[in-house]
Amino acid sequence: MPAKEESTAGADVPAAKKPAPAAEELSEEDQKLKDDLELLVEKLAEPNQTDSAYAEYLTTMKNFIKESTTSMTAVPKPLKFLRPHYPVMADLYEKWSAGSQGSALLVQLADVLSVVAMTYLDAGKRDSLKYRFLCDEGSGGVADWGHEYMRNLALEIGEAYQESLGADDAYTDRLVALSLQIVPFFLQHNAEADAIDLLLEVESIEKLPQFLDASTYARLCLYMVSCVPLLAPPDDIAFLQTAFSIYLSHGQLTQALTLAIKLDDEALIKQVFEATSDVLVHKQLGFILSLQFNRFRSPDEDVEVQETISNVKLPEYFAYLAKELNLLDPKVPDEIYKSYLEDSRFSFGSGSIDSAKQNLAASFVNAFINMGFCKDKLVSNVDESKSWIYRTKGTGMVSATAAIGSIYQWNIDDGLQALNKYTESNDDDIKAGALLGTGIVSANINDEAEAAFALLQEYVTDPKKLLQTSAITGLGIAFAGSANEEVLALLLPLVSDTDVPLEVSCLASLALGHVFVGSAHGDITSTVLQTLLEREAAHLNNKFIRFMAMGLGLLYMGKTELIDDALDIIDAIEHPINKTLKVLINICAYAGTGNVLQIQSLLQMCSAKPKKDAEPKPEEGGDEEGTAEAGEAGEPAEAAATEPKTEPDTAPATEDVEMEDASEEPQTEVKKEKEEAAEEAEAEEDDEEEEETEEMYQGIAILGLACIAMGEDIGQDMVLRHFSHLMHYGNSLIRRAVPLAMGLVSASHPQMKAFDTLSRFTHDPDLEISQNAIYAMGLVGAGTNNARLAQLLRQLAQYYSKSPDSLFMVRIAQGLLYLGKGTLTLTPFNIERTILNKVSLAALLTVSVALLDPKSFILNDSTSETTHQLLYYLTPAIKPKMLITVDENLNPIKVNVRVGQAVDVVGQAGKPKTITGWVTQATPVLLNYGERAELENNEYISLSHTLEGIVILKKNPEDMEVDN
Numbered sequence: 001m002p003a004k005e006e007s008t009a010g011a012d013v014p015a016a017k018k019p020a021p022a023a024e025e026l027s028e029e030d031q032k033l034k035d036d037l038e039l040l041v042e043k044l045a046e047p048n049q050t051d052s053a054y055a056e057y058l059t060t061m062k063n064f065i066k067e068s069t070t071s072m073t074a075v076p077k078p079l080k081f082l083r084p085h086y087p088v089m090a091d092l093y094e095k096w097s098a099g100s101q102g103s104a105l106l107v108q109l110a111d112v113l114s115v116v117a118m119t120y121l122d123a124g125k126r127d128s129l130k131y132r133f134l135c136d137e138g139s140g141g142v143a144d145w146g147h148e149y150m151r152n153l154a155l156e157i158g159e160a161y162q163e164s165l166g167a168d169d170a171y172t173d174r175l176v177a178l179s180l181q182i183v184p185f186f187l188q189h190n191a192e193a194d195a196i197d198l199l200l201e202v203e204s205i206e207k208l209p210q211f212l213d214a215s216t217y218a219r220l221c222l223y224m225v226s227c228v229p230l231l232a233p234p235d236d237i238a239f240l241q242t243a244f245s246i247y248l249s250h251g252q253l254t255q256a257l258t259l260a261i262k263l264d265d266e267a268l269i270k271q272v273f274e275a276t277s278d279v280l281v282h283k284q285l286g287f288i289l290s291l292q293f294n295r296f297r298s299p300d301e302d303v304e305v306q307e308t309i310s311n312v313k314l315p316e317y318f319a320y321l322a323k324e325l326n327l328l329d330p331k332v333p334d335e336i337y338k339s340y341l342e343d344s345r346f347s348f349g350s351g352s353i354d355s356a357k358q359n360l361a362a363s364f365v366n367a368f369i370n371m372g373f374c375k376d377k378l379v380s381n382v383d384e385s386k387s388w389i390y391r392t393k394g395t396g397m398v399s400a401t402a403a404i405g406s407i408y409q410w411n412i413d414d415g416l417q418a419l420n421k422y423t424e425s426n427d428d429d430i431k432a433g434a435l436l437g438t439g440i441v442s443a444n445i446n447d448e449a450e451a452a453f454a455l456l457q458e459y460v461t462d463p464k465k466l467l468q469t470s471a472i473t474g475l476g477i478a479f480a481g482s483a484n485e486e487v488l489a490l491l492l493p494l495v496s497d498t499d500v501p502l503e504v505s506c507l508a509s510l511a512l513g514h515v516f517v518g519s520a521h522g523d524i525t526s527t528v529l530q531t532l533l534e535r536e537a538a539h540l541n542n543k544f545i546r547f548m549a550m551g552l553g554l555l556y557m558g559k560t561e562l563i564d565d566a567l568d569i570i571d572a573i574e575h576p577i578n579k580t581l582k583v584l585i586n587i588c589a590y591a592g593t594g595n596v597l598q599i600q601s602l603l604q605m606c607s608a609k610p611k612k613d614a615e616p617k618p619e620e621g622g623d624e625e626g627t628a629e630a631g632e633a634g635e636p637a638e639a640a641a642t643e644p645k646t647e648p649d650t651a652p653a654t655e656d657v658e659m660e661d662a663s664e665e666p667q668t669e670v671k672k673e674k675e676e677a678a679e680e681a682e683a684e685e686d687d688e689e690e691e692e693t694e695e696m697y698q699g700i701a702i703l704g705l706a707c708i709a710m711g712e713d714i715g716q717d718m719v720l721r722h723f724s725h726l727m728h729y730g731n732s733l734i735r736r737a738v739p740l741a742m743g744l745v746s747a748s749h750p751q752m753k754a755f756d757t758l759s760r761f762t763h764d765p766d767l768e769i770s771q772n773a774i775y776a777m778g779l780v781g782a783g784t785n786n787a788r789l790a791q792l793l794r795q796l797a798q799y800y801s802k803s804p805d806s807l808f809m810v811r812i813a814q815g816l817l818y819l820g821k822g823t824l825t826l827t828p829f830n831i832e833r834t835i836l837n838k839v840s841l842a843a844l845l846t847v848s849v850a851l852l853d854p855k856s857f858i859l860n861d862s863t864s865e866t867t868h869q870l871l872y873y874l875t876p877a878i879k880p881k882m883l884i885t886v887d888e889n890l891n892p893i894k895v896n897v898r899v900g901q902a903v904d905v906v907g908q909a910g911k912p913k914t915i916t917g918w919v920t921q922a923t924p925v926l927l928n929y930g931e932r933a934e935l936e937n938n939e940y941i942s943l944s945h946t947l948e949g950i951v952i953l954k955k956n957p958e959d960m961e962v963d964n
Contacts, residue, residue, distance in 0.1 A: 401433025439474025476511025587704030743776030778813025
């Protein structure tokens with residue numbers, strides 16, 4: 001019944017007779033304010049009054065509005081009471097402007113209307129902005145109305161600018177001029193974000209520096225730089241350039257240098273160096289540059305400054321770190337494997353399997369754990385007869401000998417001396433390893449003598465392919481990121497020469513890609529593309545061709561604006577490799593940008609079905625059933641012939657025939673069968689290679705998702721979710737690539753969600769997926785000594801104890817986990833994760849591309865190819881994760897620092913703490929992923945804005961005065 005009454009009441013009672021809402025009860029003060037305002041509106045509407053009277057009424061009204069007090073969540077009462085009268089006042093303005101009222105009076109009324117219009121918003125009209133323009137813009141009155149009015153005005157300016165852009169230049173100029181009046185107000189009232197957003201809307205961010213002072217620039221620049229990953233080109237570049245000019249003008253040279261490196265502009269780097277003549281500051285700038293392995297030449301040609309840039313002092317500082325952390329004693333692989341912890345009850349067998357392969361794994365593990373310490377107990381044994389190198393066989397000797405280069409990493413003098421006796425060896429495998437080791441020991445050090453080039457150049461054209469490929473790879477590792485023209489002159493002819501083996505051409509292209517990473521070098525690009533156009537289709541199906549494509553892609557690392565021409569030429573290559581080339585160039589160009597459109601494009605590629613899946617398949621019903629149907633339908637009898645003949649009546653007859661011809665034909669038949677089987681196997685192999693070439697772009701697209709998303713935290717989390725979906729629904733190549741991509745996006749960051757997922761993948765029925773997941777676990781934990789990961793890897797070693805390839809990969813992962821005994825890292829980011837290191841990413845990506853087909857490369861047992869040496873391409877990505885403080889003479893000193901988890905303080909009020917959960921330690925210290933350090937007290941002043949790598953400190957004169 002109540003429902004019925006309600007519906008009746010709603011239907012029968014006329015709208016006019018519905019009870020009106022109760023009027024709001026006002027206090028005496030509010031009622032008086034309302035009456036006064038209404039009286040002022042009535043007086044303004046009265047005709048035939050003097051201008052001075054009208055001016056007095058308007059002044060009184062303005063005072064009422066300005067003097068009102070309100071809360072954050074309520075409209076000021078004067079505006080609330082004036083809102084119903086806004087149309088009347090707007091009409092009054094039209095009458096006055098048409099009449100004889102003075103301009104000063106009109107300006108006053110427009111000023112009030114502009115404020116009242118905030119409460120009377122009408123979609124698309126933007127009256128607040130309209131009446132602001134009708135005021136005298138030069139009067140400065142725009143700042144009189146408070147923060148909320150300014151925010152509303154800024155919003156309307158942004159909308160109006162986008163509408164009138166390109167249509168009315170005069171109007172847009174007025175909008176920009178008004179914006180420049182609002183910006184100072186925002187900056188004075190701690191609203192830096194609003195000021196930047198407004199200038200971004202009106203495309204005038206470059207006009208910001210004129211409004212800044214010493215108290216505002218730091219917070220403002222921090223906000224600007226943090227916005228960059230969220231902006232589309234060219235706004236992101238404009239923001240970086242503006243922030244760079246602000247830092248430079250305020251003398252913050254290390255922060256300016258960081259942005260110059262991010263912009264990848266040598267002219268700006270030079271500008272930072274020229275901004276000061278202080279040699280000590282130059283040295284600090286040099287240490288920051290060395291983190292990027294930059295080959296920049298010091299403008300003042302100071303030898304000590306050049307040494308800091310060239311990383312020449314790195315071995316000395318790393319030795320100091322090892323000594324202070326008590327890590328000088330070398331470790332052997334068995335200490336890492338900890339086989340004694342394995343539970344023998346669950347062992348799947350005992351005894352060694354493929355001992356040569358396990359010895360090779362031990363060589364890699366030994367190289368990884370003792371990297372840079374110049375001392376180990378295996379490969380650098382003085383007595384050659386007892387040398388570990390001779391426990392490996394064939395091409396395994398190459399990698400075992402090259403491990404000496406890793407042990408002496410960065411220490412060129414001692415390293416070359418240790419390798420010298422192997423370089424003179426008569427055994428080609430050992431000699432090739434020594435050549436590769438020569439390149440490894442020189443990685444990331446810009447040695448003025450260029451010893452690696454002098455030693456390797458003669459072997460680049462050696463008739464023995466083994467020595468040639470080792471020398472080429474050694475040059476690629478030694479000069480990664482150097483853009484060395486001599487290396488170019490040496491290797492480029494090998495790329496274009498069709499007479500040299502394809503493997504050599506591809507490795508030469510890859511080496512050039514590493515040397516000239518991110519340079520978009522025209523000669524290399526044109527040579528590689530011309531070679532791909534000229535090569536036969538059979539060559540383009542070769543497994544090594546991916547490295548030629550990789551070399552081309554690396555040239556465009558970070559060069560989003562230069563890829564269009566290269567993509568146009570790639571269209572002319574009539575072979576499936578063109579898809580792979582396009583994907584590689586795109587993912588390298590957008591690496592670290594977090595570009596959402598590129599990620600969507602790559603996901604779309606991954607959802608495309610390969611040709612063999614798209615072809616119609618016979619109906620399901622089992623292989624035998626399908627074969628029988630094919631035989632009955634009169635199809636070619638190949639399939640039917642494979643069916644075993646089990647009819648009882650035909651069996652005896654077949655037996656008789658076989659018995660009769662037993663003396664004559666068995667050998668002939670066996671020979672025929674072998675030939676047919678070999679031909680079929682060869683045809684199948686060719687088909688598989690072609691299919692793999694067609695599908696390879698999908699695997700590389702998965703790696704591309706990791707490369708692009710790694711530059712932004714939210715993107716990283718989102719892409720990890722995508723990987724789990726792709727693992728469920730992707731084809732075999734995509735599923736093989738997913739663990740590698742997870743490792744890339746979380747390199748040296750052992751977060752639980754990453755390695756728990758990878759741990760599940762390590763038991764996949766497809767062994768190649770398992771092997772890649774094992775390697776990815778090593779990549780995720782690289783240099784962290786993570787106990788949980790170590791335990792998982794020990795369990796995997798026990799589980800795969802009878803699978804040589806999988807066990808080899810487990811050992812590699814264990815070596816990476818304890819990289820440099822926990823002092824080194826593989827993360828491709830520097831300077832508080834703000835700058836992507838192109839050389840590091842190129843190294844990680846190269847090994848991942850090789851592992852898309854692990855059996856053909858890293859796990860290949862062929863004696864004619866040294867493909868496992870590709871693992872050493874990780875070397876340029878490896879760097880110490882140390883913080884060492886030095887005095888003005890560059891001698892290490894101990895100071896107390898707080899080390900804790902970094903906190904994002906962008907846009908926070910006051911001076912918030914930049915780290916949390918800190919622990920006070922004495923330098924040198926190790927900084928893991930996401931950690932930040934700051935000085936404990938004011939005794940020293942840091943010359944760098946961030947405590948990372950090598951930091952120069954000088955005594956604080958103010959602190960010294962207090963002590964006295």
